[in-house]
Amino acid sequence: MISALKTIHPARRAILVGAYVLLIEWSRALIQYEPHMAVAALVLGGAALTLVVVGWPAERLGLGTSRLGLRILGGLALGAVLLLPAAVRSAAVPVLPAGLAVAAVAVSIGEELAFRGALYAALDELGGAPLAIIGSTSLWTAAHAISHPPAFLGAVAAAGLLLALWRWACRDLVGPVIGHVVADLAL
Amino acid sequence: MKRAALLAAAATTYAVAAWMVAPGFYDGFGPPQAYNWTCPPPQAGANIKPPSGRQVVKVLNGVSDANSAFTDDGQVVIGFLPGAFDATGKTAITVDITPLANCPQPPGIRFVTNVYRITADAPLVKPANLVLRYSNLLPDPSDVYFATDPVGAWKTIGRAQTAQPFTVDTTTREFGYFGAGYPSASPPPGVVTVGGGQTLPIVVAILIALVVVAGLPLALRRRRGASTDREGRPEDET
Numbered sequence: 001m002i003s004a005l006k007t008i009h010p011a012r013r014a015i016l017v018g019a020y021v022l023l024i025e026w027s028r029a030l031i032q033y034e035p036h037m038a039v040a041a042l043v044l045g046g047a048a049l050t051l052v053v054v055g056w057p058a059e060r061l062g063l064g065t066s067r068l069g070l071r072i073l074g075g076l077a078l079g080a081v082l083l084l085p086a087a088v089r090s091a092a093v094p095v096l097p098a099g100l101a102v103a104a105v106a107v108s109i110g111e112e113l114a115f116r117g118a119l120y121a122a123l124d125e126l127g128g129a130p131l132a133i134i135g136s137t138s139l140w141t142a143a144h145a146i147s148h149p150p151a152f153l154g155a156v157a158a159a160g161l162l163l164a165l166w167r168w169a170c171r172d173l174v175g176p177v178i179g180h181v182v183a184d185l186a187l
Numbered sequence: 188m189k190r191a192a193l194l195a196a197a198a199t200t201y202a203v204a205a206w207m208v209a210p211g212f213y214d215g216f217g218p219p220q221a222y223n224w225t226c227p228p229p230q231a232g233a234n235i236k237p238p239s240g241r242q243v244v245k246v247l248n249g250v251s252d253a254n255s256a257f258t259d260d261g262q263v264v265i266g267f268l269p270g271a272f273d274a275t276g277k278t279a280i281t282v283d284i285t286p287l288a289n290c291p292q293p294p295g296i297r298f299v300t301n302v303y304r305i306t307a308d309a310p311l312v313k314p315a316n317l318v319l320r321y322s323n324l325l326p327d328p329s330d331v332y333f334a335t336d337p338v339g340a341w342k343t344i345g346r347a348q349t350a351q352p353f354t355v356d357t358t359t360r361e362f363g364y365f366g367a368g369y370p371s372a373s374p375p376p377g378v379v380t381v382g383g384g385q386t387l388p389i390v391v392a393i394l395i396a397l398v399v400v401a402g403l404p405l406a407l408r409r410r411r412g413a414s415t416d417r418e419g420r421p422e423d424e425t
Binding site: 069070073076077079080081082083084085086087088089144148149151152154155156157158159161162165166168169180182183184186 | 190191193194197198200201202203204205206207208212214220221233386387388390391394395397398401402405409
C-alpha cells in the first residue's frame with residue numbers, strides 16, 4: 001500500500017492524506033465525548049494519525065537531526081508563545097488532569113506528524129510552500145471544527161499558521177512537535 | 188529576515204486570536220461547549236447566563252416513568268429510574284432545575300460550578316442519578332455538595348466514577364441545592380500546585396528562561412562559526 005501511495009499523482013496523494021487525517025480527527029472528536037472513551041479515543045486517534053507518515057523519509061517531514069539543540073529550543077519557544085496569552089490572562093489556570101497527560105502527548109505528536117508532517121509534505125510536493133502552509137492550516141482548522149466551539153476556530157487557525165510557518169521557515173518539525181506537546185500538557 | 192518577520196507576525200496574530208477566547212489558548216482538553224456561569228471567573232470572557240430546565244415525568248398505574256430532567260445547556264442532568272418517586276395520587280410529576288441567582292460561598296467549600304436548585308412535586312423513594320458539568324477554567328471538583336437551604340449547612344454527597352470528561356456524577360435521595368466543588372482548606376484535587384496556584388505563568392517563565400539561557404550560547408557559537416567560515420573563505424568566493 002505504501003509503495004502504491006508513492007507512485008500515485010501528487011494531487012491524489014495530497015487528497016488521500018488530507019481525507020484520512022480529517023476522517024481520523026473527526027472520528028476522534030465524536031468518540032472522545034462518549035462515556036469512558038476520552039483517553040482511548042485520544043491515544044488511538046494519535047496513533048492513527050502517526051500512521052500517515054509511514055513511507056515518508058524523515059527529511060521530507062522535517063524530522064532531521066541536524067541542529068537538534070536549536071530545534072528543541074525552537075520547540076520550547078513555540079510552546080511559550082502558544083501558552084503566553086493564557087498565562088497573561090489568568091494567574092491560575094488548571095493543569096491538565098494527570099490521566100489525560102499520556103493521551104495529550106499521543107494526540108499532539110500525531111497531529112504534528114499528520115498536519116505539519118505528511119500533509120505539509122504532500123501539499124509542498126503538489127504546489128510548493130504557499131499551498132503547503134495554507135492547505136495544512138485550512139485542514140487543521142477544519143479538523144477542529146467538531147471538537148472546538150466556533151469561537152475557538154480563529155485561535156486554532158492562527159496556531160496552525162504559526163506552526164506551519166515554522167515548518168517552512170526552519171524546515172523543521174521537531175519544534176512544532178515539542179511546542180504542541182508542551183502546550184497541551186500545560187493546559 | 189523575511190522569514191523571521193513572517194514568524195513574528197504569525198505569533199502576534201496567534202496571541203491576539205487566543206486572547207479573544209477563554210482561557211486564551213487554541214487547544215487542550217476543554218469541555219465541548221463553554222460553561223454558562225452565574226458568577227463568571229475573571230478568565231471566562233463572554234458569558235451567557237445559565238438557563239433552567241423542566242421535565243414532566245409521567246405516572247402510569249401509580250408508578251413514575253423512567254425519565255431525566257436537564258437544563259437547556261446540559262450543565263445539569265438528573266435521571267430517574269422507574270418508580271423513583273412517591274407518586275401516590277399523581278398522574279404526572281414536574282421536576283424543575285433552576286440556577287441560583289447568586290453564588291454562595293459556604294465556609295470550607297469552594298464551588299467550581301453554579302449552584303442549582305432542583306425541586307419536584309413528589310419526594311424521591313429511589314436514588315436519582317445527578318450529573319453536573321464543569322468548566323476547564325477552574326480546578327476539577329472533588330465532590331458534589333448538597334444543602335436544603337443555600338445559606339445553611341452544606342454537606343458532601345460524594346462523587347461516583349465519572350463517565351465523561353468535565354462531568355461529575357453522584358446520586359441523591361432528596362431534592363434541594365446542588366453544586367460541585369472542593370474543600371477550600373485543601374489544594375484543588377488533581378492539580379499540581381506550584382507557587383500558590385501560579386502554575387501556568389511559572390511554566391511559561393521557565394520555558395522563556397530555558398530558551399534564552401540555552402539559546403544565547405548556541406547563537407554565539409553559530410555566529411562565531413559563521414565568521415570563522417567567512418575569514419577562512421577565499422576572497423573570490425565572497
